[in-house]
Amino acid sequence: MTDLPGIVVTGASGRMGQMLIRTVQESDRARLVGALERPGHDWIGQDVGRAMGGAEIGVTVTDDPLEAFARAHAVIDFTAPAATVEFAGIAAQARCVHVIGTTGMGEDDLKKIAAAARHAIVVRAGNMSLGVNLLVQLTKKVAAALDEDYDIEVIETHHNQKVDAPSGTALMLGQAAADGRGVSLDAVSDRGRDGITGKRERGHIGFSAIRGGDIVGEHDVMFAAAGERVILRHVATDRAVFARGALKAALWGQGRKPGEYDMLDVLGLGDG
Numbered sequence: 238m239t240d241l242p243g244i245v246v247t248g249a250s251g252r253m254g255q256m257l258i259r260t261v262q263e264s265d266r267a268r269l270v271g272a273l274e275r276p277g278h279d280w281i282g283q284d285v286g287r288a289m290g291g292a293e294i295g296v297t298v299t300d301d302p303l304e305a306f307a308r309a310h311a312v313i314d315f316t317a318p319a320a321t322v323e324f325a326g327i328a329a330q331a332r333c334v335h336v337i338g339t340t341g342m343g344e345d346d347l348k349k350i351a352a353a354a355r356h357a358i359v360v361r362a363g364n365m366s367l368g369v370n371l372l373v374q375l376t377k378k379v380a381a382a383l384d385e386d387y388d389i390e391v392i393e394t395h396h397n398q399k400v401d402a403p404s405g406t407a408l409m410l411g412q413a414a415a416d417g418r419g420v421s422l423d424a425v426s427d428r429g430r431d432g433i434t435g436k437r438e439r440g441h442i443g444f445s446a447i448r449g450g451d452i453v454g455e456h457d458v459m460f461a462a463a464g465e466r467v468i469l470r471h472v473a474t475d476r477a478v479f480a481r482g483a484l485k486a487a488l489w490g491q492g493r494k495p496g497e498y499d500m501l502d503v504l505g506l507g508d509g
């Protein structure tokens with residue numbers, strides 16, 4: 238039991254944090270060795286099982302990443318961009334695999350994570366589910382097969398607590414569509430249409446975000462032409478799909494060479 242890789246979950250009280258703690262606890266391939274929350278959070282100092290409303294599990298919630306990561310083989314991190322950038326440096330120092338699910342990161346944040354990944358194993362993806370990563374590959378193939386007569390639109394739908402848009406998944410799908418077409422996503426993105434926008438530009442990739450209720454996460458990639466539409470869709474109904482993917486990534490990362498990997502690497506779905 239004690240030989241199993243030790244996992245620290247950051248953002249322990251969050252929607253994903255709690256799901257990850259349950260997933261690690263239920264796994265016979267890993268053990269939970271730490272649970273982290275932000276300084277000042279009322280879970281700090283409590284047993285994480287009790288704080289989640291269940292039985293004690295012998296892991297006390299801490300706000301000290303240095304101390305927590307020193308005991309871990311992997312950190313699974315679904316928090317916020319500033320926290321994730323800080324954790325990337327500390328995980329590299331502690332030599333543990335950093336699995337990053339956090340979305341909404343800016344260019345600067347991504348540069349800092351890439352710098353940490355020169356010395357550390359980082360697995361980062363805007364969506365850790367098998368289904369979405371398959372959809373990424375399908376999107377690339379369909380975009381390569383259809384010409385610019387087909388307007389590409391990415392539509393994402395999430396719960397009303399989500400703070401970033403477009404979702405990390407929508408950006409992955411948009412990138413896959415751009416790669417399939419052999420164009421730069423930055424050059425063709427249409428985000429946040431409002432007002433007199435002018436007609437849609439041929440070859441652009443549009444993004445729309447819908448927010449409401451407790452929707453876990455839905456993504457459509459629409460290829461719309463005169464007379465027909467092709468729609469690729471993924472619907473997540475349970476956050477367990479993300480947590481299972483993240484734990485898989487944490488185990489896959491053990492003993493790898495330093496570098497930044499994604500879920501296509503973990504799942505063996507890459508191009509070659």
Ligand SMILES: NC(=O)C1=CN([C@@H]2O[C@H](COP(=O)(O)OP(=O)(O)OC[C@H]3O[C@@H](n4cnc5c(N)ncnc54)[C@H](O)[C@@H]3O)[C@@H](O)[C@H]2O)C=CC1
Pocket residue numbers: 247248249250251252253254273274275276278315316317320337338339340341362363364365366405479
């Ligand atoms: N890649 C994927 O498969 C998925 C990614 N996500 C992303 O994960 C992130 C979190 O999502 P949710 O769990 O829904 O959010 P949430 O708001 O429920 O949880 C975030 C948690 O992080 C904690 N946190 C913030 N700063 C911290 C710090 N410095 N130290 C420790 N803890 C800190 C917060 O207190 C909170 O408990 C978002 O960016 C979301 O988009 C969510 C689901 C799947």
Ligand SMILES: O=C(O)C1=N[C@H](C(=O)O)C[C@H](O)C1
Pocket residue numbers: 340363364395399403404405406407453454455
């Ligand atoms: O915030 C969420 O909830 C989710 N975030 C990820 C994203 O931004 O794509 C993944 C999933 O869709 C849920």
